[in-house]
Amino acid sequence: MNPIRIGQESGRANAVIEAAGAWLLAALWILPLAYALWAAIHPSAYSAHFIPNAPLTVQNFVTAWNAAPFARYFLNTFLLVTMILATQLVLCTLAAYAFARFAFFGRDIAFIIVLLQLMIMPDVLIVENYRTMSAFGIVDTIPAIGLPYMASAFGIFLLRQTFKGVPRELDEAARVEGAGPLQVLLKVYVPLAKPIYIAYGLVSVSYHWNNFLWPLIVTNSVNTRPLTVGLQIFASTDQGIDWSVITAATLMTSAPLLIAFLLFQQQFVQSFMRAGIR
């Protein structure tokens, strides 16, 4: 056998080993979710007892849904995420436009100060922000959960980069036709930045859907708690730990994002990539 043949054979063997390793790793990675799914769709007697013909049930989901005001939590999270995203889009668009196209006094310093928020983020300023919310008298309201995140340095940065890539000729053409600064922004810049808006939107929605610590601190009633906090309170109350019901509730709260992700996988991955590096 000539050496090249040997090289190919060992290469093939390596490829098989590599594929096996990759599949093993992937199986490990999906295991917690698979495990939760198993527990959620079988009666609790089978939650840690794996036999192929275990009976299926939706009872765990029904029990979980009735045991806590999940409908209200869903509504709260939906309102929260929508409110944050809508405000972020408006504020970040305006600020990014200023940074990209207006040579105003102190612009460069202001931009560096804005970027500081990328490191000094609201997530660690919980003590002072709670005090501010108390002073405003808005503790335990949905806007209080969202306010610290509405002016997002990340969003401003992302849109500024995008706006700077828009050819000035388009801007000028609109101005020649008599459009003011805001009209130029709406007619020229915003439409061209659509993919970035989608990417930012997905990232923002998944971030705030999943956010936990600050909502936990600033809410204390059913009418304001988002899903993450509601789930935690549901899972930690000492009503006898029924893992099947807890996993059902866990899957339920993650379901909207998970299903959206499964349907638009490519879009999600690309958005996260686009928002991260470009």
Added chain:
Amino acid sequence: MNAAAEPIARGLAEEAGRMPPPAVGPVAPRTSPTRGAPIGLSAHIHGWLLLLPAAVLLVTFTYYPAVATIIDSFFSTPKGRRNAAFIGLDNYQAMLDDPVFWRALGNNIVYAASVIPLTIALALMMAILINGKIAGRPFLRLSFFTPTVLPMIAVANIWLFFYSPGYGLLDQFLGVFGFATHNWLGDEHTALACLIVVAIWKDAGFFMIFYLAALQQMSPQLAEAAAIEGASRWYFFRRVTFPLLMPTTLFVLINAIINSFRLIDHIVVMTRGGPDNTTALLLFYIYEVGFKFWDTAYAATLTVVLLALLAFLALGQFLFLDRRIHYQ
């Protein structure tokens, strides 16, 4: 995003100008930078007016609280009718004498030093596996990335079940090999390691996609040339792939460091800092002091340490990336 989608620090890496901004429309011929843009007084007014709404919120909820944290750390906690009094460095002295603070700081360092390199190594490995010609790539990518979109709070519940002594999956699996059951989260020797595993599992797939994006931009001719030269795959990785991925690694590293100080959701669910503070991280301790013991001045003092850590990091990053950053 938690942990999914951490929109933190990603910006600076991007500012480093690794790749050009997206081509929107036809490439414009070079023109004078001020042509067409408003100039003079109206530029100042319009610019500041556009920035104003965002600036008000940033000042109120980021810059003011950061400064107020520092100021409050020099005062006592107001109790009942007693107002906060200036006490100089007493809070800092108390902090230095507080064994739980040192414990939390030490835990956080162990946690970061384990989570960061392991997550990055795994993310890189996953990206290289998926970038190759391997069967079932869509499934592999799906399973690696899925933890990213799930709330940390939800997956922590699943992992809690996973680790539960006796009937949890881990004990059941080990039981097959004759190991005795073990209280993974209740034992001070294993609790922090269990949380480290969860953190790695959550973020590796997230960082993988950045590596994947970078790998897909690399010219396949490099690998072909190396193959003709007879370079081994390991040699090629060490001398070509890894150095070329350096900007991505730096970016991922910054995100990983920030996450290791910012994300404590799994601790709230799984251990609440126990047993005996072996899993208390810095932010978790701040949360406990501030919102369980309501000692806000001391919580502010602890926050100053966390802010100093983050600021130090920001500074290092700024100096490190300095050469390639151009603000214009």
